[in-house]
Amino acid sequence: MTSPFLNNLPADLLIRDDAAEQRLLREYGAVFLARGGVVPPSRVIFKDEDEVASFQSRLDVGVSEIAGLQMELQSVAMSQLLEAADEAQEAGLSITPRGSDSARRNYHGTVELWHSRVEPALVHWVSKGRIEQEHAEFIRALQPHEQVSEVFKLEEDGIYFAKDLSKSIIYSVAPPGASQHLSLLAFDVREFDEPRVREILARHRWYQTVVSDLPHFTYLGVDQSDLAGLGLKNVTHLEREFWIPNV
Numbered sequence: 001m002t003s004p005f006l007n008n009l010p011a012d013l014l015i016r017d018d019a020a021e022q023r024l025l026r027e028y029g030a031v032f033l034a035r036g037g038v039v040p041p042s043r044v045i046f047k048d049e050d051e052v053a054s055f056q057s058r059l060d061v062g063v064s065e066i067a068g069l070q071m072e073l074q075s076v077a078m079s080q081l082l083e084a085a086d087e088a089q090e091a092g093l094s095i096t097p098r099g100s101d102s103a104r105r106n107y108h109g110t111v112e113l114w115h116s117r118v119e120p121a122l123v124h125w126v127s128k129g130r131i132e133q134e135h136a137e138f139i140r141a142l143q144p145h146e147q148v149s150e151v152f153k154l155e156e157d158g159i160y161f162a163k164d165l166s167k168s169i170i171y172s173v174a175p176p177g178a179s180q181h182l183s184l185l186a187f188d189v190r191e192f193d194e195p196r197v198r199e200i201l202a203r204h205r206w207y208q209t210v211v212s213d214l215p216h217f218t219y220l221g222v223d224q225s226d227l228a229g230l231g232l233k234n235v236t237h238l239e240r241e242f243w244i245p246n247v
């Protein structure tokens with residue numbers, strides 16, 4: 001328990017003692033170190049709409065129209081994003097949202113996205129004989145947050161739930177209640193493929209923190225030179241740099 005990552009987690013972060021939460025903390029955990037005037041999420045997994053709404057009501061929220069879409073982020077994260085967008089524009093580039101749900105999401109939105117991966121995967125794996133029909137029905141009947149550990153268990157046997165069915169669902173969509181978008185500290189960037197855009201975002205403290213989620217950026221509120229000291233490590237994947245928990 002002496003890793004800088006664990007030591008730098010917020011004191012009030014509720015981490016339940018189950019395998020799914022432990023795994024999500026390792027995979028998505030960079031956001032819990034967010035600082036510099038923003039509030040990190042208070043749960044590894046928000047259990048329902050009430051928990052999300054109560055957390056979101058504590059936040060200082062900045063609202064801005066970007067490329068015709070109304071976006072909401074924590075204020076400091078929003079002002080840094082707008083500065084990055086100005087800088088991009090001066091360089092003949094742009095930083096805009098991929099869609100209307102690129103910034104703030106509510107719990108219900110994360111549940112819909114989760115189902116959009118789980119349901120087709122269940123149908124596929126039942127048709128391949130890898131999951132019994134009754135087991136699929138059992139999973140369908142669970143509450144969304146209860147489905148997470150069931151899906152993780154199947155993935156241990158190579159029964160993957162990402163959109164392309166070749167990797168874990170968590171590289172395709174966040175489990176319900178675990179999305180960084182619920183914390184208003186994440187933004188999905190349309191121009192994610194442009195290296196200069198990624199550089200500009202990093203200079204404004206927006207980093208990639210979820211390996212394989214290429215358009216997804218997270219506001220961490222510190223300079224790049226401070227990330228390692230906080231307990232994050234730099235991982236290169238598809239020529240991009242990701243900052244993930246060093247645990």
Ligand SMILES: [Zn+2]
Binds near residue numbers: 186
């Ligand atoms: Zn995202």
